Amino acid sequence: MKRVNEYRKLFNADATTDLKELKTTYRNLVKEWHPDKFQAGDEKAAEAEVKSQQIIDAYHFLVSIAPETVKANLEEYTATTTESAIVDFRHKGLLLEVSFKDGSTYEYFGVSKNVYSKLVNSDKPFRFAKRNIFNSFLYRKSKKTLEPA
Numbered sequence: 001m002k003r004v005n006e007y008r009k010l011f012n013a014d015a016t017t018d019l020k021e022l023k024t025t026y027r028n029l030v031k032e033w034h035p036d037k038f039q040a041g042d043e044k045a046a047e048a049e050v051k052s053q054q055i056i057d058a059y060h061f062l063v064s065i066a067p068e069t070v071k072a073n074l075e076e077y078t079a080t081t082t083e084s085a086i087v088d089f090r091h092k093g094l095l096l097e098v099s100f101k102d103g104s105t106y107e108y109f110g111v112s113k114n115v116y117s118k119l120v121n122s123d124k125p126f127r128f129a130k131r132n133i134f135n136s137f138l139y140r141k142s143k144k145t146l147e148p149a
Contacts, residue, residue, distance in 0.1 A: 001094050001110045004065070004138065007058035019068050026059040064140040073141065080104050081134040086126050091116040097142060098129065105142040108133055 008014060011025045031037075033052045038045040063069060070077075084102040091097075096111035096119075115132065122128035 001138075003061070004109055007061050010055070010058050011062060013062060016067065017062075019063060019066055022059065022062055022066065026055065029055045061140075065138060070139075076104075077106075077139075077141075080106075081130065086129065089119070089125070096133065096137075098133075106139050107142050108137040108139045110137050 008017075011017070011022060011029070013022060013025065030052065033048050033055060035045060035048045035052055038048050080100050080102055084100040084104070086098055087101050088099040089096060091111065091113070094110050094112065096108040096116060097105060098108065099105045111133065119125055119128050119133065
């Protein structure tokens with residue numbers, strides 16, 4: 001959740017910000033922080049390089065969790081989370097990464113260690129995840145994909 005909040009703050013966005021607004025803000029930020037705007041010897045040149053990369057990362061991330069993107073991919077997500085078995089899952093901080101048998105991987109944000117422990121100790125992890133994780137947490141499809149089994 002820290003990354004989500006940090007990127008939303010950078011873009012001055014909230015959970016309901018649409019893609020058009022994100023794109024406009026992205027373009028304005030890139031214009032402001034583009035590395036080519038600064039001279040090679042300028043002290044702001046190095047900062048602009050880092051900031052522009054952060055802006056690009058934030059934009060792609062926010063687009064992937066935007067309500068319009070989630071809605072557009074809902075059918076695929078529903079099929080995966082109801083029909084495909086869990087192959088693997090990892091937890092780091094408040095991020096849970098779940099890989100499915102169909103080759104897709106999703107990241108769930110804000111998953112506490114307590115919920116993760118219950119998932120690990122569950123007799124049926126897929127059933128637990130269906131009831132307690134898949135539709136309860138902010139998620140996005142990860143770029144990582146597994147070879148379908």
